[in-house]
Amino acid sequence: MSKNTGVFPSVAVALTGQSLVSHAGLNVLTSFVDALGFRGLCEDRLGQFVPSGARHRPGSLLGSLGVMLAAGGEHATDLDILRSSPGLFGPVPSNATVSRFFERTVANPELFSHGYETLTRELRARAWDAAGNRNPAARATAADPSVLDLDATLVTSHSDKENAAGTYKGGYGFAPFIASVDYGTSNGTGEILACLLRPGSAGANSADDHIRVFDAAVSQLPEAFFPQGRLDGQRLLVRTDSAGASRKFLWHLHAAGAQFSVSYPVPAGKAHMVDWINDKQYWQPALDQHGADRTDAWVINATEVIPLKDYPPGTNIYLRAEPLHPGAQPTLLDLDGHRITAFLTNAPRWHGPFLDARHRARGRCENRIKTLKNTGLGKLPFYDFAANQAWADIAALACNLVSWLQLTALPDGHQARTWDIKRWRYRLFATAGKIITRARRRQLLLPESAPEKGLLKLLLENTRRLKQLQPAAPG
Template sequence: MPATLSSASPQTLKDYYRILESGIDSYQDGADLRPLLGDHLDFTGSLAGHLPDATDGFLGGVAGFIATVKQIEIIHDVHGPNLGLSSLRCPRGGRRRGKVLLTWKNRACLGSNSPSRRSTFRVNTTGLYPRVQVDVAPSAAVGQAGGVLLTETVRATGLDRALSQALGPWRRPLAQHDPGKILLDLALTLAVGGDCLADVAAVRAEPDVYGQVASDPTISRLLALLASDVDAAERAINTARRRAREAAWARAGSHAPSHHVTAKNPLVIDLDATLVTAHSEKENARATFKKGFGFHPLLAFADHGKGSGGEMLTCLLRPGNAGSNTAADHKTVIRQALVQVGLGPRPGKKVLIRIDGAGSTKKTIEELVKRRVSYSVGFTLPANTPEVYRIIPEHVWEPAYNPDGTPREGADVAELTGLLDLKDWPEEMRVIVRRERPHPGAQLRFEDVDGYRLTAFATNTTRGQLADLEVRHRRRARCEDRIRAAKDAGLRNLPLKSFAQNRIWCQIIALASEITAWMGLLALPDSSARRWEPKRQRLRLFQTAATFARHARQRVLHLSDRSRWAGIIQAGYDRLTQLPAPAG
C-alpha cells in the first residue's frame, strides 16, 4: 500500500473515494475499515495487496481515513456539452489540469472509467440497431392515420348513410351501435389487413380515425341476426352498395368505368370462380375438384382498364362441390352484376361480359343474348378439332397481338365459325381460335395439334380484327388479379361456421373491395398508388403514423414528415374533402 494517498495511482484514489462515498456514513470513529473495503472489493479490486495489516493504523479508524482522504480535492468544471475539464489537487504534486472523460455522478478522473463488475450500461452501442427504453403510456400517436382515406371515401360516396338506412330494420331498440357502421368497421378492418372478426381490434384501437367500434359480442350478435334472414339482408346491403357505386362513379368523372361507354368502348364485367379452403368443419364445405375441401364462390368484377384495378360487383358463395360451368349460377351472377352497374337489365352492347371456358354453355350464352350485352366467352373445341384444323388454309391465319398491340411471334388467330356445327347456338356467335407453340419446357397435351396449342373463344362482336378481339378476350386474365386482391382482404378464409353468416362475410369482402377501389378513383386517380396491390397500400398508406391534436375546435392529424408517402395521403385527402356528400 502507498505511504500516502497522494502517491497512490489515480485508479487507487478513485476506488478509495468510491468506497468512502458508498459506506463511510455507517461507520463510527474508531471502527476498523478493513471489513468495509473487503465487502466492496472482496480483495480482488485495484486495492488488493494494498490493504493494511493489523499493525497498520493508517486505516484503523474513520477519523484517520477521512483526514487522509480529504487531502484529495476533485474539482469538476464543464465547458460545453461534451468537454470535461477536471483538476486533481494533491498535497505534494500540486494541481494538474487536463481534459478527461466525465464519469458517473458528474465527477472526473485522469484515468479511464472502468465500470465495476456490478455495473451495466443502459444502451449497448456495439449493436447494429439503437437500444431504447420502452413503456406503455398515454400518447397522442395514431398508428393507422392513412385510414382517413378510407373513411373519407365512405363519406364522399354516401355509403355510410346508405348502409345505415338499408339496415335500419335490423337495429334493435336502444341499440348504441348502428348496424351499418358495424359492417363498415368490418370492411375497413379487411381493407387495412385483417382477415377475421377478431382483427377489428386494430380498428377499435384508433378511435380518432374510425370512431367508436362495437365490441366483439355486439358484432357477433349482429351477424347472427342478419344471417337469420340472409336473403333480405343481402338485398338490403346490395341496394346500399348500388347507390354508393352510382355516386362514386358520378364523382369519378372520366376515370369511372362507365364514363362514355359505347359498343367500341364498353364497360367490362369479368366472371370467374375460385376455391376457398376450409381448415375446419363448416356448413356446406365440401370436397373440391382439385381434391381440396372448402367452398367454390363465383364472382363478378368491373374492370377499370389497364393498370387501374377493378371492383367486386357480386360474390355468390357456393359449396366446394359446385360445378364450374353451372349455368344457373352464372345467370344469377350476371343478373346481380348488371344491377350493380346501374345500366339496366338489358344495357345493350355497351356492356361486355367476359367469362372463361366455364361459361361455355348454351344456357349461359343464351342468357347473355337475352340481356343484349356483348360477350367474349371461352369455347370448348369439339373432339374433331384436329380434322377441322388441317382444312384451314394457311393464308387464313393472321398474326396474334401482344397486349401492347405488336405482333406476337409464333402465335396466329383464325375464325372457325363456318367449319363448326353451331346450329343449336345463337346465330350471331362467332368462334375464333388461336394457335401458338408451347413455351420451352411446357409439356404437350393430347389436344395439341401438329405441335400447336389451340384455344378458342366465342363472341358476338362483328366488327374489329380477329387479333384485336383475341387480345380483348385474353385481358380477362386481369380478373385473376382482382381475385388475388380479394383473397388478401378476407376471401382467403371464411371465418364463420354458418353458411348464412359466411354469405354476410362475402358481402363485407365486397364492401372492402369497393371502398379501396373507390378510394383510387376519387382520391388517387392520376397517382401510381392507385395501381398498388393491397399489401403495398397498407404498408405505404394506411399504416402511416401520425399524432392527433385538437386546435381551434378542430381535430387534426399530423402525419409523420418522415414518411415518404405522406404527401400522397395529404393530396388524396384534400381531393376527398372537396367532394360533397351525396344528397339523400
C-alpha cells in the first residue's frame, strides 16, 4: 500500500454539471450594486449607448465590468469568471457586445463622460446618505474639512496606443491625473472622484491640469456641498505635492473658497533664513497620525521669516525639521542633521503640528492610486484614447463600489473598513459556493467554514436594509 508523500492531499479531479460558483463571495457586491438602484440610473444616463432592442442594457454592461474588475479581472475577456455562473450573476454580456459598447463611447466621448459623471454623482450621493453619521459631506466643516487629494501617476503601455508617449521615468504610456477623497484614518480608505487620462509626456506640475482635475472632482460632490447652488469651499481642503504649489492653481482654489495644503520646495536662496533650527525654542514638536509627539521632529510657522509674494491672502508657510530617513542622501541644505521641508496652507487653524500631521497624511492617496491600478487602470486595453478613458472611468467605479460598501454597510471600528482591495478579494470575494433549488426558490449555499462568514452575513443584512431605504430609480 503506497502512502502519499506530497505536501498536499492527492485528490482525484472530475468535472460536474452542478451549479458551483468560484466567486460566490461577490454576492455581497452584486447585492450592493442593486441596492443602489444601479440598473435604473444607468438606463437613464447611458441608455443611448445601447440599441433600444438590445438584450444587455447599460446597467448590465457597466455592472458586470465593475464587479469583474473589483474581483481582480484585468481584461474584458475575464468576464468569463462571471459568465460561468449565470445563476448568481445573470446573463453576462459577450466580449463582442462589450467591444461594441466601447466603440460607441469613442464615437461620442463627451456624451459618455457627461452620462458617466452624472451617474456616479448620484450613486455617490445615495451611498453617502446611506452612511448616516459617517457621511463625508455631513461631517465636513471649515475646521475639519473633507480632504481632496490630487496626484498624478504613470501607467505603462506595452504597445502603441493613441496619445501614449514617453514618460519622465524613461517609460512609455500615460500619465493619468487622479482626484480622490480621504475618509480619514479611522473611517475607511477613501474613494476616487475623477481620473483624467493624459499622454505620458504630460507634466506633473501643470497648473491647468490641476485646475481641470479639481473642477472635475468638485462636480462629483453631492448637493450637500452646494447650498444655494454654490460650492461651500470652506468645507473642502485640497492637498497636493509640490507640483500643485503654482500661484495660478492656488488662486483658482482661493476663488472657489477652498482651503489648500500643498508641499512647497524651499528655494536654495532662502535656505539661510532657516539656519536658526538649532534653537528649538521657536519650534513646536511635530505630531504623528495618532496625535503623539514625534521623536526629534519639529514644526514652525515661518511666514514672517520667509515672506511669500503674489500668493492668495491668508497663505502661510510652515517648515518641518526631521532627522534624515534611513538611506536618505544628505544635502547642503540639511541643517543640524535635519531635513527641512515646507508646505503652504490657508487653513483657518493655526496649530502647526496638527496642520503638519494632516498634510503628511497625503501619502494615503498613494494607496488609493495603487488600488485604482489594481481594479483596471494598470492595464488600458484599447488603442483609442477615448475608449481607454471610458475604461479608466469604469475602473474608478469598481474601486468606489468597494469603498462605498465599506462606508455604508460596516459599523464604526470594524476591521474590514481599512482592508485594501487584495484582502477583500482573497478573504471574501473568492469564497466558493453552490446554487441549489429548494421549495422552488434558488439559494446560494456558502461553506460554514468560510473564514469571513460573519462578515458575509453582516454585509448581506445591511445591504438588504439599504435596498429598502433607496428610492425607486428612474427607468
